[in-house]
Amino acid sequence: MSVAQNIASVQKRIASAAQRSGRRSDEITLMGVSKTFPPPTMREAYAAGIRVFGENRVQEFSQKANAVRDLDEAEWHMIGHLQSNKATTAAEVFTAVDSIDSLKLAEKLNASAEELGKKLDVLIEINVGGEAAKSGLALDSGELEDLLTAAPKLEHLEFRGLMTIPPFTQDAQEARPYFCKLRVLRDQIAARRLPAIRMEVLSMGMSHDFEIAIEEGSNCVRVGTAIFGQRTRD
Numbered sequence: 001m002s003v004a005q006n007i008a009s010v011q012k013r014i015a016s017a018a019q020r021s022g023r024r025s026d027e028i029t030l031m032g033v034s035k036t037f038p039p040p041t042m043r044e045a046y047a048a049g050i051r052v053f054g055e056n057r058v059q060e061f062s063q064k065a066n067a068v069r070d071l072d073e074a075e076w077h078m079i080g081h082l083q084s085n086k087a088t089t090a091a092e093v094f095t096a097v098d099s100i101d102s103l104k105l106a107e108k109l110n111a112s113a114e115e116l117g118k119k120l121d122v123l124i125e126i127n128v129g130g131e132a133a134k135s136g137l138a139l140d141s142g143e144l145e146d147l148l149t150a151a152p153k154l155e156h157l158e159f160r161g162l163m164t165i166p167p168f169t170q171d172a173q174e175a176r177p178y179f180c181k182l183r184v185l186r187d188q189i190a191a192r193r194l195p196a197i198r199m200e201v202l203s204m205g206m207s208h209d210f211e212i213a214i215e216e217g218s219n220c221v222r223v224g225t226a227i228f229g230q231r232t233r234d
């Protein structure tokens, strides 16, 4: 199967999941997670309609960026854990950072974006399963509150919503309660109408569980393997 055929098949499944949950499929962004794949493969995905790309390593994407810069209206999202010492390069090469997991990182990114005279879209990553090995802020952590409070001062960041990776389970249905938790948290934060905090994006769902994530309210699914094939690393 070609990348274009894979994208068409994922889009069909997105449409069915959206329909099952009474939503429109055009409300749901299909992010192509292109980590480990080279620029020509990314261009195939672009040609098949992908406009939002996800990458999880600053250095890898820095090396690929020049070869895809010409793709009009494409967005480049950092979705992996970002160390603060790489914030400057990240702010340079990415359109958005969907994995904000500390106030310190947000402050560094804001300072870097200010120097570059640009605005970065960001999502706050939540560790819904409370797993020690995963990054992301705990569901009701003080640091999440600190970040929400600091947002108006971080003028070069545009807080647009939440992202999560639930604990891995063989049966994707077991991820459902975690997706539900993130949606509830999003609704709670949105209801507070905090300054400089928008909550329109709910980024959840990957190759093995994106349909369930959509049923639970996701409007951005991050799909790698089902589009590009197996990878040699995460």
Ligand SMILES: *Cc1c(COP(=O)(O)O)cnc(C)c1O
Pocket: 033, 035, 056, 079, 080, 165, 206, 207, 208, 222, 223, 224, 225, 226, 234
């Ligand atoms: C790699 C990755 C994905 C895509 O995973 P697949 O299972 O290949 O679809 C999604 N989100 C994040 C944060 C990732 O690192």
